[in-house]
Amino acid sequence: MALLIVLITCFVIIFATSQPCQTPDDFVAATSPGHIMIGGLFAIHEKMLSSEDYPRRPEIQKCVGFEISNFLQTLAMIHSIEMINNSTLLSGVKLGYEIYDTCTDVTVAMAAALRFLSKFNCSREMVEFKCDYSSYMPRVKAVIGAGYSEITMAVSRMLNLQLMPQVSYESTAETLSDKIRFPSFLRTVPSDFYQTKAMAHLIQKSGWNWIGILTTDDDYGRLALNNFAVQTAANNVCIAFREVLPAFLSDNTVEVKINQTLERIIAEAQVNVIVVFLSQFHVFDLFSKAIERNIKKIWIASDNWSTATKITTIPNVKRVGKVVGFTFRRGNMSSFHSFLQNLHMFPSDNNKPLNEYAMLLSACAHAEDGDLSQCISNYSQGSLAYKANQDIERNFSLRNDFLWDYTEPGLVHSIQLAVFALGYAIQDLCQARDCQNPNAFQPWELLDVLKNVTFMDGGGSYHFDALGDMNTGYDVVLWKEINGRMTITKMAQYDLKNDVFIVTDQETKNEFRNLKQIQSKCSKECSPGQMKKTTKSQHICCYECVNCPENHYSNQTDMDRCLLCNNETHWAPVRSTMCFEKEVEYLNWHDSLAILLLALSLLGIMFVLAIGIIFTRNLNTPVVKSSGGLMVSYVILFCHFLNFASTGFFIGEPQDFTCKTRQTLFGVSFTLCISCILMKSLKILLAFSFDPKLQNFLKCVYKPIPIIFTCTGVQVVICTLWLIFAAPAVEENVSLPRVIILECEEGSVLAFGTVLGYIAILAFICFIFAFKGRKLPENYNEAKFITFGMLIYFIAWITFIPVYATTFGKYLPAVEIIVILISNYGILCCTFFPKCYVILCKQETNTKSAFLRMIYSYSSQSASSLAVSHVSLDSTNSNVTTTNPRSAAWQKSKDLQAQAFAHTCRENPTCVSKALPRKRISSI
Secondary structure (H helix, E strand, C coil): CHHHHHHHHHHHHHHHHCCCCCCHHHHCCEEECCCEEEEEEECCEEEECCCCCCCCCCCCCCEEEECHHHHHHHHHHHHHHHHHHCCCCCCCCCEEEEEEECCCCHHHHHHHHHHHHCECCCCCCCCCCCCCCCCCCECCCEEECCCCHHHHHHHHHHHCCCCCCEEECCCCCHHHHCCCCCCCEEECCCCHHHHHHHHHHHHHHCCCCEEEEEEECCHHHHHHHHHHHHHHHHCCCEEEEEEEECCCCCCCCHHHHHHHHHHHHHHCCCCCEEEEECCHHHHHHHHHHHHHCCCCEEEEECCCCCCCHHHHCCCCHHHHEEEEEEEECCCCCHHHHHHHHCHHHCCCCCEHHHHHHHHHHHHCCCCCHHHHHHHHHHHHCCCCCCCCCCCHHHHHHHCCCHHHHCCCHHHHHHHHHHHHHHHHHHHHHHCCCCCCCCCCCCHHHHHHHHHHCEEEECCEEEECCCCCECCCCEEEEEEEEECCEEEEEEEEEEECCCCEEECCCHHHHHHHHHHHCCCCCCCCCCCCCEEEECCCCCCCCCCEEEECCCCEECCCCCCCCCEECCCCCEECCCCECCCEECEEECCCCCCHHHHHHHHHHHHHHHHHHHHHHHHHHCCCCHHHHHCCHHHHHHHHHHHHHHHHHHHHHHCCCCCHHHHHHHHHHHHHHHHHHHHHHHHHHHHHHHHHCCCHHHHHHHHHHCCHHHHHHHHHHHHHHHHHHHHHHCCCEEEEECCCCCEEEEEEECCCHHHHHHHHHHHHHHHHHHHHHHHHCCCCCCCCCCHHHHHHHHHHHHHHHHHHHHHHHHCCCCCHHHHHHHHHHHHHHHHHHHHHHHHHHHHHHCHHHCCHHHHHHHHHHHHHHHHHHHHHHHHHHHHHHHCCCCCCCCCHHHHHHHHHHHHHHHHHHHHCCCCCCCCCCHHHHHHC
């Protein structure tokens, strides 16, 4: 507060002592009396003329550089006020205005603000110090302006002292939405938050991610830069460089900084898109020098200069490249156009800018239309002396379209909205007051009403939001050369609420596509099937492209990461742009290995049938009878048939039925087969064993039918429990990268192992018994071949366990088929092929007499061996050795021979002894 008082005091001194303006009224640019005065702040001149680097005296310098576009803004305010005065909105109440030229300088603007705050109807221009300004009556009730955020912020802090409404038509700095710092500030344009958001969206939509940005070194530029940096980061857009120029052209370093900026733009060859948050004056100088250096880029224009005719009329401006800009929504301009057409009849006595424009226009009467703007600029800079032509009205008439060409519709509409908002707020306030009396209300009362006012204009409804902003949205414009002249065309509308661009016609869509063809990236874009890879030392927009790994894909360009396929149902190769559905595989009937295994199974079945036929045709031969009889042979052959047939359930698409059937069928049939062979092993051992103790044991154990049923029944129980509690079922194996294996899940590894283990136990017992009978007669000895068969079985299944555990894929069932075939062929061949060989090839040995001779010979040898062992034992015990054939030992050998022969014949139905009567055999 103390600082503000000092500033006010200082400015009062300035008004009293400054030489350029002898009286405060000389400081006013344009004025018109009224019951209610509205202030205006416009940068009609671009800078202040100063011969020194910095001011040495507290005086307001002369302003130079007449700006036609800003002059038009003052006319827009005047026209809007005249529209209200000529309407019935404020019946009997006239709005007046007091407009000041800020000369694009904060100091001058604050001096003007002091006049707004000065006390009404006071003989001296002064601002009274009060603790409470609620009843204070200043000269004006509200202020329109200023245009530049830097100036607006400074003025707003002064106007806050009296809560005087300040409505800006162009200041877009986001910080102005802070109602704590700027409680009396409102605006009819969106905040820069939305503009930077829209720019970032446009850049991202166009496929650019490596850009530059130019701003001014003031609050507006810094805030715009910060907001834009946040928005670009959110859209994965990177800022390659940031150049900050001095805010005011009166700064002598502006030219140097612009040259440095252009050098930086040239150096950053990969940056083809540059966002420009500069004033029109800066852009004018920037583009003029860029044309000289042949710099061609895409320029994203802020609302400050996107529709500035001052820049579009720069000679050869098309050489700078494309310009895409954001501007405020335009309204109905027909009334303002008519106002400009009749401007020559408008009184200029109290309008110094209009008078100056008329004089400049008169001085440039000789200039062509294309050179008129440059002529006015040269004269207004003070570089040329001029003498005004007296025929001013004629010059106005001849150049009546010149001002219209420089009109910026968005800004004009924003000014109209600001004036109309004040008009409707005053209307609401004056319904219960006599507003012809200038003391009818204070500015802070108008502010309360203004914040809540809602009005219609051009079919649209307008109001200020809680932050004092009027979010009207943006138009996106493109500079296009038409008939040799740069024309500003509307491309789209930007919807603030939904953050979308609204494009209506096909031609505009084509323009967007053309923009996308221009690249502005740090790195070459990654194609589909690749992803971006950055390192910590790199910018996120500078990256390498790496291929997507297996089972990952990317279907767009420049994806940050590859997407994972659903491993259960899909797969993808390296650098894939899509996921492929996994093929379902299983050991099908057309597979070459399956065909081979089926052929081997069919061959085994043919062997079984052939053996069955051979045994049937030789039913009464000793070989068949010594095999346990036809019934046992048929049972074993039938089991082999089932084993071979069970392999068919391992091939083809797995079903729940086949999964349950194949293991149980093999388990039960193979158990039955081993049980029968076990019974035969016991019988052989019982028939040819002469150990009394072993014979007694075998006679107790040897019960053929109970053995077979018991052994097989146990396996049936195991399989039944398996099917009840953990039955095998079809399962999809998705562990492989490219295929889904349709396989049978065994349900319970324990049950599966129990089935195989039980068969292995029976086979081992069978092996032990058969091994004991391996030295029996050659032609009829099954024990030796049974031993070989069991060995083949053990080798096959011991090998099966590690192979089965480490094999996966569709050929896993083939492993078990091979093992089944090996073990089945091994037992079949060892059990039946030797007998078939005797039957078919050694028929002379397959007779009863041959069989009896073999039995007798084997019995004699066995008895002699036993006698020798007994004699040796007796001799050892009695220490007597004899060789007398008629001795007791010899007689004992004969008895043992007879006993062995009788025992063998008793256990072999083919034995019919002629040497010994059956009664003798029985007695023995």
